[in-house]
Amino acid sequence: MRLLRIAGVLMLAIAAPALAQSSYPAKPIRLLVPYPAGGSFDIFARVIAQKLSIAFDRQMVVDNRGGASGIIAAELVARAAPDGHTLLFGGAGTLSIQPAMSAKLPYDAIKDFAPVSMVATAPHILVVHPALPVKSVQDLIALARAKPGTLNYATGGSGGPPHLAAEQFRFMTGTDMVHVPYNGGAQATTATVGGQVQLYFSSMASALPLIKEGRLRGIAVTGANRTAAAPEFPTIAESGVPGYELLTWFAVVAPTATPKTIIARLNGEIVKAVDAADTRKRFLDLATDPASSTPQELGNFMRSEITKWRQLIKSANIKGE
Numbered sequence: 001m002r003l004l005r006i007a008g009v010l011m012l013a014i015a016a017p018a019l020a021q022s023s024y025p026a027k028p029i030r031l032l033v034p035y036p037a038g039g040s041f042d043i044f045a046r047v048i049a050q051k052l053s054i055a056f057d058r059q060m061v062v063d064n065r066g067g068a069s070g071i072i073a074a075e076l077v078a079r080a081a082p083d084g085h086t087l088l089f090g091g092a093g094t095l096s097i098q099p100a101m102s103a104k105l106p107y108d109a110i111k112d113f114a115p116v117s118m119v120a121t122a123p124h125i126l127v128v129h130p131a132l133p134v135k136s137v138q139d140l141i142a143l144a145r146a147k148p149g150t151l152n153y154a155t156g157g158s159g160g161p162p163h164l165a166a167e168q169f170r171f172m173t174g175t176d177m178v179h180v181p182y183n184g185g186a187q188a189t190t191a192t193v194g195g196q197v198q199l200y201f202s203s204m205a206s207a208l209p210l211i212k213e214g215r216l217r218g219i220a221v222t223g224a225n226r227t228a229a230a231p232e233f234p235t236i237a238e239s240g241v242p243g244y245e246l247l248t249w250f251a252v253v254a255p256t257a258t259p260k261t262i263i264a265r266l267n268g269e270i271v272k273a274v275d276a277a278d279t280r281k282r283f284l285d286l287a288t289d290p291a292s293s294t295p296q297e298l299g300n301f302m303r304s305e306i307t308k309w310r311q312l313i314k315s316a317n318i319k320g321e
Contacts (some may be wrong), residue, residue, distance in 0.1 A: 032064075032076060034071075036183065040122070040205040041182065042239035043286065048252070055269045056283055057105035070157065070159075082255040082257035084258050088113070094109070096305035100305075100313055115251070115298035117271065117298060118301070120250045121249045123229045124161060124165050124249065125207050126217055132198050134181050135217070135219070148176075153178070154180050154188035157182070162200065163181070164309065172241050222236055222244070222246040247302060263295055269290040274292040275292065
């Protein structure tokens with residue numbers, strides 16, 4: 001009889017986690033975005049959150065936690081309960097560039113997160129205030145060389161893709177420009193539109209409407225190839241800086257000990273969301289390529305990105321603020 005009681009306790013202990021996972025999600029899911037509302041991360045996170053809210057029949061709440069170049073949101077998710085109810089909508093800045101740039105982060109991008117799925121990739125676009133007498137990459141290089149230290153470039157915070165894009169540009173062109181970090185891409189865009197800074201390596205999603213309105217001037221994109229959404233803009237590489245390339249990317253990760261069954265379910269629903277026709281149209285309209293993945297593919301990609309940026313940061317002597 002005692003053996004039967006022990007066996008029953010063991011079966012309950014085994015069944016409890018499985019039951020909890022099968023009933024997932026048991027409450028609203030928080031999707032933390034490491035930047036303020038209005039930027040490209042916020043836009044794409046809300047598209048995915050809406051799809052997953054429908055798929056799970058549970059609300060997915062987008063929680064914007066800007067500041068410290070995305071570190072605040074990333075740390076919150078890394079320390080959250082690993083039950084699938086707190087996720088990070090991260091990307092190049094939080095999950096590869098910051099880890100490559102700093103050994104003192106309060107989280108480890110590889111050890112503290114369980115990859116779920118890639119969501120999209122996109123180039124950035126170099127934009128300038130319309131009053132700046134610059135219409136090409138070569139114009140900008142000439143002006144920056146003629147007036148070293150006088151041009152200011154915005155970023156949404158130190159260590160993010162716009163920062164690395166600008167520092168990579170400075171390194172490869174031998175120019176001297178001043179970094180002005182803001183608390184998110186929306187603020188950096190506003191500062192460039194207002195003329196507080198002269199240039200910005202903006203997300204395509206944020207910049208294209210402003211370019212069409214004449215409030216910003218688009219110069220060139222950071223990808224290896226022109227984007228189908230705005231093919232009139234050359235790449236920086238083809239504009240006289242051969243080898244220049246930077247893509248940003250968007251992905252969902254969870255706390256590292258999140259059960260694999262929950263990761264698999266999240267992955268399946270995110271893949272469906274990304275592949276949906278209306279999602280693809282929304283992303284492509286914003287010059288962003290939909291790109292889902294398996295958890296393993298995302299993990300391998302994150303490791304390769306950290307290695308790549310660590311090598312560039314070291315060779316170019318790029319420093320965070």
